[in-house]
Amino acid sequence: MKTVSVIVDLPTRQTNQPFTYAIPDDLLDFDLLGHRVRVPFGRRFLMGYVVAVDEKPAGDFQLKTIESIVDKQPILNHEMLALSDWLARYVFSYRVQVIQAMLPNAFKPRYLKGLKIVGDVSKELRQTIFLGNDEIEFLAKNYDPQQTAMINELIRQGKIVQTTTIEKKNKAKTVKVLSAKLSAGELSELLKSRRRSEAQKKLLIFLADHENAFFQSKELADILGISVSTIATAEKNNWLEKSQMPLTRNPVKNISVKKTEAVKLTADQQSVFDQLLASITKGENKTFLLEGITGSGKTEVYLQLIEKTIAEGKTALLLVPEIALTPQMIRRVKARFLDSVALIHSGLSDGQRLDQWEEIRDGKIKIVIGTRSAVFSPLSNIGLIIIDEEHETNYKQEDNPRYHARDVALWRAKYHKAVTLLGSATPSLESRARAQKGLFQLLTMKHRAVSGAVLPKVSIVDMREVWQRQHTDSDFSPELLDAIKQRQLNHEQSILLLNRRGFSSFVMCRNCGYVPHCPNCNVSLTLHMDSHSLNCHYCGYEEAIPNTCPVCGSHQIRYVGTGTEKVAAKLNSLITGIKLVRLDQDTTRKKGSLEKILSDFAARKYDVLLGTQMVAKGLDFPDVTLVGVINADVGLNLPDYRSGEKTFELLTQVAGRAGRDQKTGEVIIQSFNPDNYAIKLAADQNYEAFYKSEMLLRHLADYPPYFYTIQIAVSGPDQFLTSQAIDQVSAFIRPQLDPKTIVLGPTPKAIAKLRNRYYFQIILKYKADQNLENTLTSLQTDFAEKLSKNIYLSIDRDPVSFI
Numbered sequence: 001m002k003t004v005s006v007i008v009d010l011p012t013r014q015t016n017q018p019f020t021y022a023i024p025d026d027l028l029d030f031d032l033l034g035h036r037v038r039v040p041f042g043r044r045f046l047m048g049y050v051v052a053v054d055e056k057p058a059g060d061f062q063l064k065t066i067e068s069i070v071d072k073q074p075i076l077n078h079e080m081l082a083l084s085d086w087l088a089r090y091v092f093s094y095r096v097q098v099i100q101a102m103l104p105n106a107f108k109p110r111y112l113k114g115l116k117i118v119g120d121v122s123k124e125l126r127q128t129i130f131l132g133n134d135e136i137e138f139l140a141k142n143y144d145p146q147q148t149a150m151i152n153e154l155i156r157q158g159k160i161v162q163t164t165t166i167e168k169k170n171k172a173k174t175v176k177v178l179s180a181k182l183s184a185g186e187l188s189e190l191l192k193s194r195r196r197s198e199a200q201k202k203l204l205i206f207l208a209d210h211e212n213a214f215f216q217s218k219e220l221a222d223i224l225g226i227s228v229s230t231i232a233t234a235e236k237n238n239w240l241e242k243s244q245m246p247l248t249r250n251p252v253k254n255i256s257v258k259k260t261e262a263v264k265l266t267a268d269q270q271s272v273f274d275q276l277l278a279s280i281t282k283g284e285n286k287t288f289l290l291e292g293i294t295g296s297g298k299t300e301v302y303l304q305l306i307e308k309t310i311a312e313g314k315t316a317l318l319l320v321p322e323i324a325l326t327p328q329m330i331r332r333v334k335a336r337f338l339d340s341v342a343l344i345h346s347g348l349s350d351g352q353r354l355d356q357w358e359e360i361r362d363g364k365i366k367i368v369i370g371t372r373s374a375v376f377s378p379l380s381n382i383g384l385i386i387i388d389e390e391h392e393t394n395y396k397q398e399d400n401p402r403y404h405a406r407d408v409a410l411w412r413a414k415y416h417k418a419v420t421l422l423g424s425a426t427p428s429l430e431s432r433a434r435a436q437k438g439l440f441q442l443l444t445m446k447h448r449a450v451s452g453a454v455l456p457k458v459s460i461v462d463m464r465e466v467w468q469r470q471h472t473d474s475d476f477s478p479e480l481l482d483a484i485k486q487r488q489l490n491h492e493q494s495i496l497l498l499n500r501r502g503f504s505s506f507v508m509c510r511n512c513g514y515v516p517h518c519p520n521c522n523v524s525l526t527l528h529m530d531s532h533s534l535n536c537h538y539c540g541y542e543e544a545i546p547n548t549c550p551v552c553g554s555h556q557i558r559y560v561g562t563g564t565e566k567v568a569a570k571l572n573s574l575i576t577g578i579k580l581v582r583l584d585q586d587t588t589r590k591k592g593s594l595e596k597i598l599s600d601f602a603a604r605k606y607d608v609l610l611g612t613q614m615v616a617k618g619l620d621f622p623d624v625t626l627v628g629v630i631n632a633d634v635g636l637n638l639p640d641y642r643s644g645e646k647t648f649e650l651l652t653q654v655a656g657r658a659g660r661d662q663k664t665g666e667v668i669i670q671s672f673n674p675d676n677y678a679i680k681l682a683a684d685q686n687y688e689a690f691y692k693s694e695m696l697l698r699h700l701a702d703y704p705p706y707f708y709t710i711q712i713a714v715s716g717p718d719q720f721l722t723s724q725a726i727d728q729v730s731a732f733i734r735p736q737l738d739p740k741t742i743v744l745g746p747t748p749k750a751i752a753k754l755r756n757r758y759y760f761q762i763i764l765k766y767k768a769d770q771n772l773e774n775t776l777t778s779l780q781t782d783f784a785e786k787l788s789k790n791i792y793l794s795i796d797r798d799p800v801s802f803i
C-alpha cells in the first residue's frame with residue numbers, strides 16, 4: 001500500500017515529525033513528493049508538505065487520507081527535501097520552520113474560517129447568514145450577538161459546521177492579453193469585405209501572420225499605429241479572444257544600466273580565475289577562500305567566473321550581505337548580465353519574490369544575486385556559489401531557524417558538486433583557519449586592480465592628546481580638519497565614518513550620571529531628535545526627554561553620543577562652503593534615497609560623504625582620496641569576543657574606500673586607544689598579522705575557531721522561575737556531555753531583561769562531542785516538554801555574539 005509522510009504546517013514540538021497518510025484513489029498515479037497537500041489533522045484541516053512516499057504493508061490500522069493537493073507542481077524538489085531534513089537537525093529547529101524559511105512567503109498558508117450547511121436549515125437563515133450559498137467565510141465581527149447565538153445553536157444541533165480553508169495567496173498578478181480567435185483563413189476571408197477600414201485591414205493582416213501570439217491591447221495599438229477602440233471593436237466582433245497571462249514583476253528590470261563587457265584581468269586576478277575555472281569545469285566540489293585586499297578586483301573575478309559557469313550550462317548564485325550596503329555591486333552584476341539575473345532580498349513584495357522564485361525554478365533564470373535567504377533559491381545544476389564579504393554577520397539568521405548562509409551554501413555545493421568561493425578583504429577567523437588547515441583552498445590578491453592604484457597611507461591620531469592640547473572635546477582633530485580642507489581645495493572628495501556599532505545616542509545627567517533606562521528591558525533609552533523622545537530599540541517603549549534629572553533634580557540633563565546630524569553641523573561651522581551629504585538610516589529611509597545620495601556624490605555634487613557603517617563597505621569612487629574615521633574606538637569594548645575582529649574589519653574596509661584610482665589615498669583614524677592591536681593592524685592594513693594576533697587570543701581563551709560554541713538560552717516572564725529553568729537545563733545536559741566540553745554559566749544574558757522577559761544563558765564550547773547533538777535534541781524535545789508554558793528555550797549553533 002502506497003502512503004505518504006507529511007510534515008504539517010504547525011511548528012510545535014508534538015508535530016515535529018512526519019505523519020503518515022493514505023493516498024486517495026484519484027491521486028494514486030500522481031507523484032506527490034514535494035507537494036503541498038491539505039490533510040485532516042485532529043478535528044480540522046492543515047496544510048502539509050509531502051516529504052516521502054512510502055510503501056507500507058497493508059495493515060488493518062486506519063490511516064487518514066489526504067484531502068487534496070494544493071498546487072499543480074511540487075514546490076520542494078529532492079534537494080530541498082534533503083536540505084530541510086539536514087538543516088532542521090543541524091540548527092535545532094522544527095522542520096516546518098526550515099521549509100517555510102526556504103520558500104517565498106506567498107506559500108505560507110493563511111487559514112480562513114468558514115461555516116458550512118450540512119443539515120436542514122430554514123430558507124431565511126440560508127439567505128441572511130449564508131447569502132444563498134452552502135458555505136461562507138466566517139468573520140465573527142460581522143454578526144450581532146443574536147446571530148452569533150443562533151449560529152452557535154445550529155452548530156450544537158449539527159446543522160452547520162465550522163470549516164477551515166487554506167487561502168491561496170500565491171496568485172500571480174495577471175494582465176489581459178488578446179490573441180486571434182479565428183484561423184488565418186477566416187481572417188483573410190474577412191479582409192475581402194469592402195466595408196473594412198484601413199485600421200481594421202492592418203489588424204486582420206497582422207493577426208493572420210501572428211496566429212498564436214498574445215498581445216496587450218495597448219501594445220497591439222502601438223505596433224500597428226491604430227486606436228485602442230479599433231481593437232475593442234475587433235474584440236466585440238469576436239475576431240479577438242481575451243485571456244489572462246501572468247505578469248512577472250522582476251525588480252532588477254527597473255535598474256537601468258549600460259551593458260559592460262569583461263575586462264582584461266590583472267596577473268593576480270588571472271591566476272585566481274584560472275584555478276577556480278579549472279575546478280568549475282571539472283565539476284569539483286571544492287571551497288576556495290579568496291583573500292583580496294580592498295580594490296583588488298574581486299567583483300570582476302566573480303563576474304567573469306559567473307559568465308563561464310553559465311557558458312558551461314550551469315547556474316550561479318552570488319550572495320551579498322545586505323542590499324543597502326551593495327547598490328554598486330548589484331549595478332555591476334546587472335550591467336554585465338542584464339535581465340538574466342534575479343535579485344532576491346527581503347525588501348521585495350511577496351508577489352515579486354514568488355515570481356522570481358518561479359522563474360528560477362522553471363530554469364528561466366540562471367544567475368541569482370541576493371541576501372541570506374537567496375541561498376535557498378531553487379536553482380538546479382549549480383556550478384558556482386559565491387559569498388561576497390563572507391565575514392559579515394548578516395549571513396547568520398538571528399531568529400529561528402538560526403542558520404548561517406555559508407553552512408547552507410557548502411551543503412548545496414556538495415549536493416551539486418559545485419565550487420564555493422568565499423571572498424573578503426578581511427576573512428572571518430573561522431574561514432581563514434579552515435584554509436590554514438587545508439579544508440578550503442586559500443587564494444590571495446595583494447595588489448589593487450587599477451594600474452597605478454596603491455593602498456592608501458594611513459595614520460592614527462591620538463585623540464587623548466588632541467583633547468588635552470585643545471582643552472575641548474571636539475570631534476575633529478586639526479589633522480583631519482586640514483586634510484578635509486585640502487581635498488576641498490584640490491577638488492577631491494572625502495568619506496567620513498562615524499562608527500556607531502553597538503552604540504546610540506542617549507541622555508545623561510552631568511551632575512549625577514543618571515541615564516534613563518527602559519522599564520521593560522535593561523537597556524538605556526535611545527535619543528530621537530526628530531520626534532524629541534527617548535525610545536527603547538527593543539520593545540518600542542517611548543517617553544519624553546526629561547527637563548530635570550529625576551534622581552538629583554539638576555537641569556544638567558544632556559545629550560551624549562555623536563550623531564551624524566551633530567557632526568555634520570559641526571563640520572559645516574568649521575569649514576565654510578563645504579558641501580556635505582549624510583548617509584545613515586535617517587537619510588536613506590525613503591525609497592530610492594540611498595541611490596540618489598550615492599549618484600549625487602559620484603557626480604561630484606558634494607565634497608564630503610559622512611555616514612555610519614553604510615559608508616564603510618563596497619563603495620568605489622575614483623575621486624575619493626581621503627577617508628577619516630571620527631571615532632575608531634566605539635565597539636572595542638563591547639562584551640563580545642569578536643569585538644577586536646569587528647573593529648579591524650570595519651577600519652580596514654573603510655580605509656579601502658580611499659585612493660581606488662590613480663590618485664593616492666590617505667586615511668586618518670582618530671582614536672583614544674591608538675595602541676590597541678586591532679586599530680594598529682587595521683592602520684597597517686595587515687590582515688595576516690591581525691589573523692595571527694587574534695588567533696593567539698582566541699587560543700588562550702578557548703574561543704572559535706579553536707572551539708565551536710553553542711548558546712542555550714531560556715527566557716520567561718518570571719525571573720525566579722526562569723533562573724530555575726536554566727539550572728535544570730544545566731543539570732540535564734552536564735552529565736551527558738563529553739568531559740572535554742566546556743560549560744559556561746548559567747548566567748543572565750548581557751541584556752538580561754527584554755520586553756518584560758528575563759533571559760539566562762549557558763554557553764558550550766566544544767571541539768568534538770559525540771553526544772552533543774543527541775543531548776541537545778532531547779533537550780529540545782523531551783526536556784522542553786516539561787517546562788512551564790511561557791518559558792521558552794532556544795539553541796543557537798555558532799552564535800555571532802553572546803550579547
Ligand code: ADP
Nearest residue numbers: 263264265266294295296297298299300449450
Ligand atoms: P574589490 O571588490 O576587490 O574591492 P573591485 O572589484 O571593486 O574590487 O575593483 C576595484 C576597481 O578596480 C574597480 O573600479 C574596478 O572597475 C577596477 N578593476 C577591476 N578589475 C580590473 C582590471 N582587470 N583592469 C582594470 N580595472 C579593474
Ligand code: ZN
Nearest residue numbers: 509512549552
Ligand atoms: Zn542627576
Ligand code: ZN
Nearest residue numbers: 518521536539
Ligand atoms: Zn524596552
